[in-house]
Amino acid sequence: MVQPIRVAVTGAAGQIGYSILFRLASGETFGNRPVILQLLDLPIPEVQKALQGVAMELQDCGFKSLAGIECTDDPNVAFNGVSWALLVGSKPRGPGMARADLIRENGPIFIGQGNALEKGAGDMRVLVVGNPCNTNCLIAASNCKGVPKERFFAMTRLDENRAIAQLANKAGVTNAEISRVSVFGNHSESMYPDFENAKIAGKSAKTVIKDLKWLRGEFVGNVQNRGKAIIAARGKSSAASAASAAIDHVKDLEKKTARGQWFSAAVWSDGSYDSPKGIYTSMPITSDGKGGYSVVQGLKLSKWAKDKIRVTNEELLAEREVVKELLK
Ligand code: NAX
Numbered sequence: 001m002v003q004p005i006r007v008a009v010t011g012a013a014g015q016i017g018y019s020i021l022f023r024l025a026s027g028e029t030f031g032n033r034p035v036i037l038q039l040l041d042l043p044i045p046e047v048q049k050a051l052q053g054v055a056m057e058l059q060d061c062g063f064k065s066l067a068g069i070e071c072t073d074d075p076n077v078a079f080n081g082v083s084w085a086l087l088v089g090s091k092p093r094g095p096g097m098a099r100a101d102l103i104r105e106n107g108p109i110f111i112g113q114g115n116a117l118e119k120g121a122g123d124m125r126v127l128v129v130g131n132p133c134n135t136n137c138l139i140a141a142s143n144c145k146g147v148p149k150e151r152f153f154a155m156t157r158l159d160e161n162r163a164i165a166q167l168a169n170k171a172g173v174t175n176a177e178i179s180r181v182s183v184f185g186n187h188s189e190s191m192y193p194d195f196e197n198a199k200i201a202g203k204s205a206k207t208v209i210k211d212l213k214w215l216r217g218e219f220v221g222n223v224q225n226r227g228k229a230i231i232a233a234r235g236k237s238s239a240a241s242a243a244s245a246a247i248d249h250v251k252d253l254e255k256k257t258a259r260g261q262w263f264s265a266a267v268w269s270d271g272s273y274d275s276p277k278g279i280y281t282s283m284p285i286t287s288d289g290k291g292g293y294s295v296v297q298g299l300k301l302s303k304w305a306k307d308k309i310r311v312t313n314e315e316l317l318a319e320r321e322v323v324k325e326l327l328k
Helices: 015-025 045-060 099-120 133-142 157-171 205-209 212-224 226-234 240-254 303-322
Strands: 005-010 035-040 066-072 084-087 125-128 152-154 182-184 192-194 263-268 280-287 293-295
Touching: 005 015, 015 035, 015 045, 015 240, 035 045, 045 066, 084 099, 084 133, 084 240, 099 133, 099 303, 125 133, 125 240, 133 152, 133 263, 133 280, 133 303, 152 280, 157 182, 157 192, 157 205, 157 212, 157 240, 157 263, 182 263, 182 303, 192 212, 192 303, 205 212, 212 226, 240 263, 240 280, 263 293, 280 303
Parallel strands: 005 035, 005 084, 035 066, 084 125, 125 152
Antiparallel strands: 152 263, 182 192, 182 280, 263 280, 280 293
16 A cells, blocks of 8 residues: 655645645546545634634535645644645735835744754655745754755746746747746745746747847736736635645756756755855756756856846845844
8 A cells, every 4th residue: 555645735725725735635646546635724713613614614525535634834744754745824015014024023933843853754845835935944944953964955947837927928829839048046025036047948048039138028027917917807816826836946947857958946055156155046956756856057147147146146145134032
């Protein structure tokens, strides 16, 4: 009999939780391997009641691959024995709230969760989605001593997917014809989506689109500001697309990346592309299909692109400064 895989999701009663859990349970993400979901949310009666409601709906789907559901308000229970921990839960940014205040507000959550992950840790991988995700990932990893920093990721896959859709739309092709898009830096408005190495139907995106002004201006801006545009249109932040990107991340890390392809994730900086060490910054990576990854090396970037990457990494250094007392 195949051993079930245990997957923890925090903030499971929230918007993203409501989209992600069904795709984790359905068999789509882990194939035929049975899944036990370990769902964490706040110790507030209404929140725990809502979480029970989500668990009831999961049961009602009758997924053959769902082997169990545990709902809890205790991170030690949620992370016990997991292979994946998806850290979604955190407070959203309130109106007029500065980014630094959000960082200070959410940072402490990731100390406790880092400690609990350390206790429960087997050979797990952690994906931080809750914002500011790069810096929250740094806090969690730093408070999870003994677990290699390379097992932690912050999610920038949504930004990559947004960039793919923008390029496909401009070139009048399907998303499937776009490849080799990378997101560099922070999951914030400073991120840099690289089109210089992207391909459209196997040809350089720059030669297909032939409009450098659009690529450097509208394209980059649309990707950087897409989160805001969704809030303006929907009145709520992206949820289904964020959940979908997290599923893409897990699936892509679980399988060996096809030759010549890559995907984006914020990883523990090894200094590639002149990124400072000691931060989680987004880079193009490939997976070995066994839980390990490598940063794609040797991409050619213009001085203009390198400047953009420098700026977004400087923002990450400034965020690290804000949370320095939370790091071990
Ligand atoms: P919701 O407010 O709908 O849900 C958040 C859930 O987290 C709530 O159920 C809340 O009770 C729970 N929570 C809060 N603190 C917790 C704690 N200490 N332990 C466990 N649970 C806790 O937000 P949702 O729309 O689901 O978004 C969740 C996070 O994802 C936010 O931080 C959001 O900014 C971030 N996002 C990140 C994205 C990315 O690409 N990295 C994109 C989408 C999204 O903006």
